[in-house]
Amino acid sequence: MWRPVRWVGSIGLAFGLSGSVAHAMACMTPELRASVAAVYRQAYEGFLDGALAAMRELADRSPDCPILQAYWSDLLQWQLLNRWIHEDVRRDVEEAFQTATDRVIRQARKRRPDRVHDPEEAFAYAAAYLLRAQWYGFLERWWSVVEPLRRGKAWLDRAYELDPRRPEVQYYMGVYLYVLDRSSWVFHVLRWLLAIPGGDRARAWGLLEQALSRPGPLQGEMRVVATGFLQYEGRWLEALDQLRQIRTDYPENPFFHFWEGLFYERVAVDYERAFQVYQAIWERARSGADPRYNRWVAFQARYRMGYAAYKLFRFHDAEQYFRDVLAMNDRDPPWVIPWTYLALGNLYRDWGRFDQARDAYSRVLQLPPVVDARARASAALREDYTVPYWQVYPRYVQGRVRLAERSIAEGCAYFERWRSTADDPVARLGLGECSLARGDTTAALQHFQAAVSLAGGPGMSWAQAKAALYLGMLYEASARDKARQYYTQVRAYPQVPWDIAQAAAFRKARLEHVGGAGEVHTAP
The missing domain is CATH 1.25.40 (Serine Threonine Protein Phosphatase 5, Tetratricopeptide repeat)
Known part of the structure; x- marks a missing residue:
């Protein structure tokens, strides 16, 4: 209503x-x-x-x-x-x-x-x-x-x-x-x-x-x-204060525990902290020591762990977590299985495994209709993977997966090779993230500034928006006005993914509310 x-x-x-x-x-x-x-x-x-x-x-x-x-x-x-x-x-x-x-x-x-x-x-x-x-x-x-x-x-x-x-x-x-x-x-x-x-x-x-x-x-x-x-009004820092008090007052309530993870995932867009919350819920549910953390709580925690790992480019882990949910095969509540196949489809799509993505989306159409799962799967099956975005983004994902799952050196080498053939915003974004992984914020700053300055080809505006988000994070400590400008700039790019826009809005609100610099963490 x-x-x-x-x-x-x-x-x-x-x-x-x-x-x-x-x-x-x-x-x-x-x-x-x-x-x-x-x-x-x-x-x-x-x-x-x-x-x-x-x-x-x-x-x-x-x-x-x-x-x-x-x-x-x-x-x-x-x-x-x-x-x-x-x-x-x-x-x-x-x-x-x-x-x-x-x-x-x-x-x-x-x-x-x-x-x-x-x-x-x-x-x-x-x-x-x-x-x-x-x-x-x-x-x-x-x-x-x-x-x-x-x-x-x-x-x-x-x-x-x-x-x-x-x-x-x-x-x-x-x-x-x-x-x-x-x-x-x-x-x-x-x-x-x-x-x-x-x-x-x-x-x-x-x-x-x-x-x-x-x-x-x-x-x-x-x-x-x-x-x-x-939270509904966008008064996020006030909401977080209240949520922390709720968790303090009722630390054993699994719903409030989940809410904490969802806040970090959907509002703060801090997927690492969200993953840690979901992992704690999962481990508690798997131990069987507390009846409140039951089977339903377990598979929902596993699903959310999969989503957070996917957003952190730990794609092999995410794939396994989603497969764990499917293996549990609990069809009640009925949304769990269709939405897990949707999540798998999105993961394979971003990974460039388009045939596996289509297979996962097709599985959704074979299941009972719930919420808008079938509509989303049908739209995904009509996706044109020949457009510039889908020629660029899966290549970026390949580098980020190397950086997240294998080694910093391997991820950085991937983006250096990319830059040697095409010095574009996506290559510079990846190199900036490699520099952050190495702890070199000076080099990261230079790469992100290059990313927003270079002429972006078709399907690259998201990379410039993400680079602007990182620049906002890096400038929070030394030049708050610049940080605000970069957070505002994020929304100026066309077709900005929702989580990049939300991350910029939250960081800007946090800067106004708290007044101090926040942690620089992996952007969505």
Whole structure:
């Protein structure tokens, strides 16, 4: 439905767990509140199945207690939005989620917001409706979103009116205002046509910051959601600060562990650090010592290790990691096998092994359709490998693989031979990377400057963009203005690969946020 909802949805949006209660619901005793807090802590630590079972037991004991049903609904949705869940389990969880939200909504339909004077009761009704709206949104069932969203907002307004300082109400209101402000154009049209109250991003951040500033059981959940929003907005260094706190608070949760790796991979574009995180997850899962690091975690870690190794030009390692995932042959969740064949196809394509690439892409078309895997494979099979880019890039890859897997001397000799026949941006880029591998930053600087200055032939603009990225890294310590200029220059080249552009944007943002030089590492 909304991109920010997908961000938060992949983590599970926990709208619940009152930290401070001005007017207690009759069904919630101090002992029960302590039990709920313990269950949420269990979920934050990564024992979601156990937390679900414990919360269901509490909810089934008191089916007429709306706030308990809201808590149960919330934890069930964490599981629904968990991409690692088996499909047969997902069906059971979805049925339980509908049951839990129905229990609350049936009570809410007998009440009117202006007749309810308990903020926790109003909050429970809001939570049930809005959790259901979020789930429909995740499924992109647009019209189904409308009624629970409208009713949920009415109950949320009532809860806020009764107690505007309650952290969970501030948090929930902040998320509503943020998501509605950032929703897709489709939902903006629906909202306008149906007079659904809109969002307010500035007010949303104020509410989220107030809620996050108060101690209580919801601290972890608020930090997770705020981190997702910060990352979505491009406030990457702030997001990283929050993510580090999450990892400190819940170091044994495998999802947060993965999130750390994904941040380094997709945001910071630091594939070496990402690989190290995934390798740690893989080794922990393979040891079998922690049930949270299970088989599903293992093969996803292996897949991500393959992707990071591919980006680091350790192609033989990457090929083996992808083959390991295929050998596990676990077809649930169903996206794993098709996306692994896609990754193998991309690796063989970049390696210049076009027949093997076509074979891998063709395997995707033989598998059940998932997400856009078939569309991507079909597009790849139509790729024209006679265009200049595909005549140049695989040759560069051959040199980088030598540099990464064999020896610095062999990689450098390869690019020296290239330069002897054609002194072009790609040869100079490779020589600059060889110089970095040798620790000679002066020579690296000269080669990268030559790469951006030489006239690039067809299919070489990516090499000049990458050289500009390296120049930005090298100038961070001595000439920050120059570094910024080079990072800006990266986007000026045509058809810049996304990860080179993202690396430049992140490094520039880091320079502004931190003010000091960062480490010079292998560019994508």
